[in-house]
Amino acid sequence: MMMIGNNAFNTKILHIGIDDTDSINGRCTTHLSYLIAGILVKKFHAEFIDFPLLIRLNPNVPFKTRGNGAVCLRIKCNYYEKIKEEITQIVEKYSEIGYGANPGLAFYEENNISKDLLQFSKNAMDTILSKQLAIKIAKKNNIQFRLFGKGHGIVGALSAIGCLLDSDHTFETLAYRREQNIGKIRKTNDVKVKRLSDESYPYTYNNFDKKNSRILITPHGPDPVFCGIRGEDPLLTLFFLKNLCIEEELDGYMIFRSNQGTNLHLTKENKVTDMKPYTAGHINCEVATTPNTIKGGHVIFKIKDKYNCMLPVAVYQPTGLTKIAKKLTIGDKIEIGYGVHLKSNNQTTLNLEYLVVKELVRVFEVKNPVCTKCSKSMKSEGKNKGYQCSVCKTRIGSVGKIKSEKDREINSGLYIPEPIAHRHLTKPLPRYGIEKRFDRFDIILMLKSITWIKNSGGLI
Numbered sequence: 001m002m003m004i005g006n007n008a009f010n011t012k013i014l015h016i017g018i019d020d021t022d023s024i025n026g027r028c029t030t031h032l033s034y035l036i037a038g039i040l041v042k043k044f045h046a047e048f049i050d051f052p053l054l055i056r057l058n059p060n061v062p063f064k065t066r067g068n069g070a071v072c073l074r075i076k077c078n079y080y081e082k083i084k085e086e087i088t089q090i091v092e093k094y095s096e097i098g099y100g101a102n103p104g105l106a107f108y109e110e111n112n113i114s115k116d117l118l119q120f121s122k123n124a125m126d127t128i129l130s131k132q133l134a135i136k137i138a139k140k141n142n143i144q145f146r147l148f149g150k151g152h153g154i155v156g157a158l159s160a161i162g163c164l165l166d167s168d169h170t171f172e173t174l175a176y177r178r179e180q181n182i183g184k185i186r187k188t189n190d191v192k193v194k195r196l197s198d199e200s201y202p203y204t205y206n207n208f209d210k211k212n213s214r215i216l217i218t219p220h221g222p223d224p225v226f227c228g229i230r231g232e233d234p235l236l237t238l239f240f241l242k243n244l245c246i247e248e249e250l251d252g253y254m255i256f257r258s259n260q261g262t263n264l265h266l267t268k269e270n271k272v273t274d275m276k277p278y279t280a281g282h283i284n285c286e287v288a289t290t291p292n293t294i295k296g297g298h299v300i301f302k303i304k305d306k307y308n309c310m311l312p313v314a315v316y317q318p319t320g321l322t323k324i325a326k327k328l329t330i331g332d333k334i335e336i337g338y339g340v341h342l343k344s345n346n347q348t349t350l351n352l353e354y355l356v357v358k359e360l361v362r363v364f365e366v367k368n369p370v371c372t373k374c375s376k377s378m379k380s381e382g383k384n385k386g387y388q389c390s391v392c393k394t395r396i397g398s399v400g401k402i403k404s405e406k407d408r409e410i411n412s413g414l415y416i417p418e419p420i421a422h423r424h425l426t427k428p429l430p431r432y433g434i435e436k437r438f439d440r441f442d443i444i445l446m447l448k449s450i451t452w453i454k455n456s457g458g459l460i
């Protein structure tokens with residue numbers, strides 16, 4: 001059993017898990033949680049014992065909507081039955097049920113998260129879990145739940161509750177639009193985004209793509225999110241948002257604590273025989289075939305683990321890692337983060353998510369000697385017959401081929417995709433070395449000192 005919160009209250013903690021309320025048509029689970037959190041604070045005077053959690057699950061699940069993110073709200077309050085009733089109505093009313101959303105909603109009244117729920121949540125980061133297993137765990141732990149549509153969201157709802165996020169984590173301040181502006185173009189000041197991003201480096205991340213001069217804070221769909229500022233600190237992400245001077249009148253914002261940018265889905269080390277389709281993880285292995293560039297500029301090569309089991313790895317062009325992948329050679333020792341994909345021919349392929357070059361093999365090339373007069377490569381006159389220069393006809397007899405070590409033109413170290421190709425969970429370069437520790441007391445202090453939710457509307 002893991003302890004969260006304290007026991008100074010008579011009531012137990014109520015954990016609320018929500019997932020899969022959105023569809024490609026718009027709406028989103030974070031926005032619904034923002035509406036619910038607003039009601040919990042204003043109407044029920046609920047005390048939040050953690051920031052709203054935005055938990056991204058295994059990004060390789062084939063039937064996800066956009067980001068595969070679930071939300072958990074953890075509160076203390078006196079009106080649990082009334083709250084459950086009201087939240088259920090909101091989810092039913094505001095979800096895209098019938099348009100691709102299959103919401104799951106879970107209520108767990110308990111101060112400690114049970115071991116099997118913690119494990120279920122861990123597994124949801126890198127494997128595929130069934131609705132049936134989720135229901136079984138819910139029943140066993142006295143978790144009340146509601147399924148809407150096909151109810152797939154119950155997996156994410158439980159996973160979010162079971163994710164304590166008690167190691168590395170990040171924050172994202174999400175700003176929401178007013179109803180009448182949804183669907184309109186999002187106007188932002190690119191210069192401001194770039195400047196704020198520079199000034200807050202490395203404590204904010206993936207808000208501006210310097211290399212391609214692209215803004216990353218705004219989504220492009222018809223959803224109610226205006227923008228999201230990602231970073232290490234709730235106050236800093238909020239400061240970033242406030243200093244953007246957005247002209248559009250926004251509905252408000254909410255600060256989420258999240259596993260985004262942590263590589264949480266890649267923590268498990270696997271061997272080739274463990275790799276099931278749509279799972280994720282990392283593996284220490286050796287390059288087994290020469291990398292081959294295919295149509296579209298993607299690079300394919302095979303790796304083998306220490307049991308000599310092989311699998312192909314695909315390095316996609318947009319990741320910006322194909323140039324590096326091309327320079328790998330048979331025998332190089334590497335570590336890769338991957339998602340397992342199933343190609344149309346039923347071939348399991350690892351999609352590369354990061355690459356660590358650990359040990360490069362030495363490569364030698366054998367060349368004919370060079371003419372001492374004109375520096376041209378000489379031609380062999382036949383076996384053991386020496387060489388002749390084709391320009392000045394100089395001959396040499398006794399010298400054999402020259403063996404020289406080739407420059408590998410690649411350094412050992414970490415290589416990660418370009419920000420534009422990042423998934424929500426991808427750990428970006430600036431975060432390496434500044435991973436956070438978790439301190440419950442710090443979180444409580446921050447919650448009390450920051451306006452982490454504002455939904456009164458108006459300019460932010």
Ligand SMILES: [Zn+2]
Pocket residue numbers: 371372373374375376389390391392393394
């Ligand atoms: Zn010559």
